[in-house]
Amino acid sequence: MKNFEPFITQLNLKTGSIQPAARIIQRRLSDMCNFYFDEEARRRIVKEEGDRLIYEVFVTHVPEEEGHVLYGTTIIYPGLVGDEFHMTKGHFHKLRDQAEVYVGIAGSGYLIMQTEGGAVRSLKMEKGTIAYVPPCWAHRTVNTGDQPFVFFAAWPGEAGHDYGTIEESGFANIVVSRDNQALLIDNPNYR
Ligand code: M6P
Numbered sequence: 001m002k003n004f005e006p007f008i009t010q011l012n013l014k015t016g017s018i019q020p021a022a023r024i025i026q027r028r029l030s031d032m033c034n035f036y037f038d039e040e041a042r043r044r045i046v047k048e049e050g051d052r053l054i055y056e057v058f059v060t061h062v063p064e065e066e067g068h069v070l071y072g073t074t075i076i077y078p079g080l081v082g083d084e085f086h087m088t089k090g091h092f093h094k095l096r097d098q099a100e101v102y103v104g105i106a107g108s109g110y111l112i113m114q115t116e117g118g119a120v121r122s123l124k125m126e127k128g129t130i131a132y133v134p135p136c137w138a139h140r141t142v143n144t145g146d147q148p149f150v151f152f153a154a155w156p157g158e159a160g161h162d163y164g165t166i167e168e169s170g171f172a173n174i175v176v177s178r179d180n181q182a183l184l185i186d187n188p189n190y191r
């Protein structure tokens, strides 16, 4: 950490890409088995329409260590799986007491959060919204618009991602399209 050089990266405010990026993570529908409420619909789309790109994450070249701040952008492409809007997997931090900050860049959606103690919150995000994810809150973002939903995120280097807990239990709330409106409903599959 001591000898790390200062650096800049360039954010494309239209597309959300960061150059240079150390890693570009692409999550396709086939990577999201059991994350959507309608698993049947997810499987059918992969089989009949192909393996849709749901979202991309651009992460910069920062060590995943205490003292550093990791940052990157996420681009969630618009669309539905069944009647559920495209979204990220969502995660807790491995180190539960580590927070995160999100900044909306383009498009719009929801940031849904929950704690292991059963608290549930959702915040609307659009261009210019700064959202704070406090320690101990799992977080997932959902694109409820018809354009890519792009946001910037920064989190502690040592926080880590725990996907398993959400993969097992799901989120208490899901965001669905009803009469062309985004509606937050209880997840019938929530365990
Ligand atoms: C944000 C941050 C990243 C995260 C990304 C995608 O940019 O929270 O740490 O990786 O969203 O979300 P997920 O990892 O849950 O798929």
Ligand code: ZN
Pocket: 091, 092, 093, 100, 139, 155
């Ligand atoms: Zn996080």
